[in-house]
Amino acid sequence: xxxxxxxxxxxxxxxxxxxxxxxxxxxxxxxxxxxxxxxxxxxxxxxxxxxxxxxxxxxxxxxxxxxxxxxxxxxxxxxxxxxxxxxxxxxxxxxxxxxxxxxxxxxxxxxxxxxxxxxxxxxxxxxxxxxxxxxxxxxxxxxxxxxxxxxxxxxxxxxxxxxxxxxxxxxxxxxxxxxxxxxxxxxxxxxxxxxxxxxxxxxx
Numbered sequence: 001x002x003x004x005x006x007x008x009x010x011x012x013x014x015x016x017x018x019x020x021x022x023x024x025x026x027x028x029x030x031x032x033x034x035x036x037x038x039x040x041x042x043x044x045x046x047x048x049x050x051x052x053x054x055x056x057x058x059x060x061x062x063x064x065x066x067x068x069x070x071x072x073x074x075x076x077x078x079x080x081x082x083x084x085x086x087x088x089x090x091x092x093x094x095x096x097x098x099x100x101x102x103x104x105x106x107x108x109x110x111x112x113x114x115x116x117x118x119x120x121x122x123x124x125x126x127x128x129x130x131x132x133x134x135x136x137x138x139x140x141x142x143x144x145x146x147x148x149x150x151x152x153x154x155x156x157x158x159x160x161x162x163x164x165x166x167x168x169x170x171x172x173x174x175x176x177x178x179x180x181x182x183x184x185x186x187x188x189x190x191x192x193x194x195x196x197x198x199x200x201x202x203x204x
Contacts, residue, residue, distance in 0.1 A: 013051045016041045021062050025109050029059055029116045059113070060124040066109050067131045073100055074138060087189045090142040090158070093135075094185055097162060098178045107170035108163070135159060148192030149199060161185050 009017070019041040023032045034055050038045045052058040077096035082089035106112065110128045117125055139162070140155030148154060165181035168174040 009051070012041075012043055012047060016043060016048055016051065017058070017061055017065055020058050021065060024059065024062050025066075025104070025106060025112070029113060034058070056123060059117075059122070060127060063110065063113060063124045063127040063131075067127060067134070070100065070131065071134065074135075085142075085145045087146070087186065087193065090139065090146065090189050091182055091185050093138055093142070093158075094162060094165065094178065094182050097165065101166070101169060101178075105170065108166050111163075111166075132159075135162060143189070143192060146189070146193065147196050148189070149195045150192075154188060154192050157188055158185055161188070 016037065020032075020037050023037060023040065034045050034048055037058070038048055041048075048058060052061055074093060074096045077099060078089060078092050081095065082092035110131045113124065114128050117128075136155060136159040139158040140151050143151035143154050143158075161181050161184050165177050168177035168181075174180075
């Protein structure tokens with residue numbers, strides 16, 4: 001996975017990027033033109049091109065910023081609410097997702113972007129792939145901390161639960177989706193803990 005880093009930006013560049021993030025997420029990448037972003041950010045198209053090179057460059061910067069914000073959100077949520085290794089810390093990634101979705105009612109911004117960019121060779125596609133890999137790796141790492149067998153396989157399973165919850169909460173219009181996902185995730189983690197206990201001749 002690549003590391004999400006960006007050079008220090010001017011206040012105008014930050015304003016442009018924040019404006020673009022809101023517009024791209026709410027309306028889509030193709031539907032939003034540079035003219036609208038410039039108007040709502042209170043700047044000019046030239047300034048946007050000077051900073052980001054092109055609309056494609058701005059799209060890439062938007063997804064990198066969104067990725068960095070998601071990383072920070074999950075990390076802060078786990079550190080605040082589930083600092084100790086355990087089942088709750090693993091399932092806590094879904095708690096972080098639920099909190100994130102309060103302000104993201106159109107579902108996963110990375111999946112939405114992929115739907116528009118897939119097959120185009122766009123420079124932002126690796127950012128989308130990296131975000132999915134990062135989230136999947138969180139589950140794997142947390143399971144490894146817990147000492148359960150096969151953390152990679154179990155982490156992939158939890159990542160599928162994570163993605164399914166996002167879709168069912170939004171496109172599926174299922175209010176109980178997150179509660180169902182949390183219950184399923186807990187069963188998967190509990191199974192791992194039981195397997196760990198069996199392997200060591202203990203219970204729990």
